[in-house]
Amino acid sequence: MTMKAMLYAGVATAALLIANTAAADVFVEADITKHKDITVTENITINKTITLDVFVNVTPVKAAEATGIINQENYDNEACGNCAEKRDEMIDAENLNSGIVNVNQSSGNMNNQGNAVSVAVDFDVDPVPPPVTPPPGQPPTVDPNGGFANSQAHIEQINGDEDEEGEGNLVDTVNLLFRDALIEDSINNNEGIVNVNQSPGSMNNQANLVSVAVSFAVGGVALSEADLGQVNRHNDANESASNAVTTGDPLVGINKTAVITGSINGNTGIVNVNQASGNMANQANNVSAAAVIVGGSL
Numbered sequence: 001m002t003m004k005a006m007l008y009a010g011v012a013t014a015a016l017l018i019a020n021t022a023a024a025d026v027f028v029e030a031d032i033t034k035h036k037d038i039t040v041t042e043n044i045t046i047n048k049t050i051t052l053d054v055f056v057n058v059t060p061v062k063a064a065e066a067t068g069i070i071n072q073e074n075y076d077n078e079a080c081g082n083c084a085e086k087r088d089e090m091i092d093a094e095n096l097n098s099g100i101v102n103v104n105q106s107s108g109n110m111n112n113q114g115n116a117v118s119v120a121v122d123f124d125v126d127p128v129p130p131p132v133t134p135p136p137g138q139p140p141t142v143d144p145n146g147g148f149a150n151s152q153a154h155i156e157q158i159n160g161d162e163d164e165e166g167e168g169n170l171v172d173t174v175n176l177l178f179r180d181a182l183i184e185d186s187i188n189n190n191e192g193i194v195n196v197n198q199s200p201g202s203m204n205n206q207a208n209l210v211s212v213a214v215s216f217a218v219g220g221v222a223l224s225e226a227d228l229g230q231v232n233r234h235n236d237a238n239e240s241a242s243n244a245v246t247t248g249d250p251l252v253g254i255n256k257t258a259v260i261t262g263s264i265n266g267n268t269g270i271v272n273v274n275q276a277s278g279n280m281a282n283q284a285n286n287v288s289a290a291a292v293i294v295g296g297s298l
Contacts (some may be wrong), residue, residue: 012069019242031078056134060148063150063215064120064121064150066151072114074112075234076161077202079171079172079202080170082174083176084173088180090182090196091184091186093187094196099191099193100193100195101195103115105199106200106204107200108199112204113206114197114209115209116208117193117209120149121213122217147215147216147218148220148292149213149222150213151213154228155207155208156207156230157207157282158231159280159282160232161233168236171203175240179277180200180258183202183263183273184262185262188262188263188264188266189265193269195273196272196273199276199277200275201276202279206284210270213289215293216292222290227286237279239279248280272285
């Protein structure tokens, strides 16, 4: 064998050895530690705009419109009573009434109290026949000769001047053993509209407002609106406080009670009641109602 042949044989043998080594099985064991931080940020913005236009094809031949307005202001007042106990009592009163009942009771100082009732009614002498029910699948018929009822009720109460630099109210009352407001066995079994205000306190605004509009017609439109605005600012209540005007003997605390027992039961209609034994409170009941009554008359 020549040298060259021996060299070729050696290379072939080495190649076979390399091939056999590459075909061997290999087992690998490994420990892998993996950390993953996931942050999800989700922003959702939903904007909805709804525009509702209502067109009523009715030409009213009659209308009932009622408007009630109450404005009360209480500012730049000073109450400096001493040993002047006050009590408002309503016992076994305002029962079994029919119609409209308005009551204001105040043994206190500088209280604004008001009851207002506004009613408007249009009616036919003869009952209005009810609308004819259309056959199934047919649109309802609209009688163009309908009625219109509109009611508005607005109350504004200001306790303390409404200007930023204005004067408020000052209560510097001392040495009162009690100040009581009591409604007992009262305002029961009434029919209609009942408004009651009671305040043995000082500088309170109390108001009851009822506005009603009614139209008796074959058809029509009823609109009702009620607004209430109340402001309370720049006021000081120093009853039996350490910085009271009165000096000398130790000041006596004031026990205040506002009690309603066995009252405001069995009524039919609208009942509004305000009761305050404190100071500088705004209290209001505001009712606005409008109705078109089909097929009826007064």
